[in-house]
Amino acid sequence: MNLKSLNNNKKMTVINGSHFSNLEGFYEEISELFIKDEGWKVGTLDGFDDILYGVNSDITWKNSQKSKEDLGFDLTKEFYENKIRQGKPFNVELIQQKLNDLIEGNGQNLFEILIEIIESHKNITLILD
Incomplete structure (x- = not known):
């Protein structure tokens, strides 16, 4: 299997920084994207880290500059x-x-902590937009 076909198996996920301005809002956004049908929501940094295990995705963080300021x-x-x-x-x-x-x-700051958590998961590619 070549790399191109491996990448085709990756999901595309978009975190939209214009949807939130604080950590609670970020958790809402993440819960909607990753665990919508699970019956619970992310509410901690550890919980955020936990839901990323098993995720194989390219994540684009749109309006990341806004999030960097909001979560600064x-x-x-x-x-x-x-x-x-x-x-x-x-x-x-x-x-x-x-x-x-x-x-x-x-x-x-919180933005940097969230980035570090995402980047610690090897099956996730993060794009700041």
């Missing part, structure tokens, strides 16, 4: 602060370190 520093800071406020079951020390790294300019 401010939303990420708020995301970490909310987890710290909640406390258990979260590892508050680890999350505080991630927040400190973010504030110091060394940490990842």
Whole structure:
């Protein structure tokens, strides 16, 4: 089997950044695209990672620049602060370190974390559009 026929077996999926402006909206978009008929929705980063196992797809993230801004520093800071406020079951020390790294300019924002999760799945090709 040549590479061309392998690629023909890949599904095409489009994440549309104009459909959401926060993490909850991203989860809604992803749930609609990947687990529409499953009876549950993605609600965490781990859950997002989990549904990508077994996915063989070219994913185009349309309006990715908008998502990069929407899921950037401010939303990420708020995301970490909310987890710290909640406390258990979260590892508050680890999350505080991630927040400190973010504030110091060394940490990842939510957009970068989502990209990293997608790119960790070898059967997925990500195209930022």
